[in-house]
Amino acid sequence: MKRYILAASVGLLAASGLGGDAQADFTICNKTYGTVSVAIGYRDGDQWVSEGWWNLSYEDCAQVVQGDLRQTYYYVRGESDDGETYWTDDYTFCYVDEVFTIRGDENCSGRGYKSGGFMEIDTGNKLDYTLDLTH
Structure with a gap:
């Protein structure tokens, strides 16, 4: 796999409860039995942003938006x-x-990037949200 961890320590702190005061975040947790790499896309002002990768082993979580x-x-x-x-x-x-x-x-390939599908997650206007990836 050619992906790299961005926020393993942050995810481990959040999962263990050692991160201090509770924060509102977008967290992704791996509920499969293998390793999963995740990326996120979101609107930042008037521009779209995509970020990745977080590698998550079974039961690991990562805060992908803090x-x-x-x-x-x-x-x-x-x-x-x-x-x-x-x-x-x-x-x-x-x-x-x-x-x-x-x-x-826009123009992903023209800028030297790959282009691919992401699934839409409706957070219901919550301040924090956890997504569990399952099979």
Whole structure:
């Protein structure tokens, strides 16, 4: 797998409860039995942003957006290490195989990026949200 961990220590602190005062965050947890790599897309002002990758072993969680959630919709792409399970949908964002933060969701290939589907997550206007990835 060509992905790298962005926030393992943050995810471990959140999962263990050692992070101090509770914060509102967007957290993704791996409830599968393999390793999962995840990326997120969201609106930042008038621009789309995509970020990744967080590698999550079974039962690991990562805070992919920290602080109170400002959007109702976030977009997630997940890929299992076995290459057989994907969490995707019809919402397209740019990404690469290494750690990335990409501003803009247009002309991905022209800018040297891959383009792929992300699934829409409706947080219901909550300040914090946890997504469990399952098979």
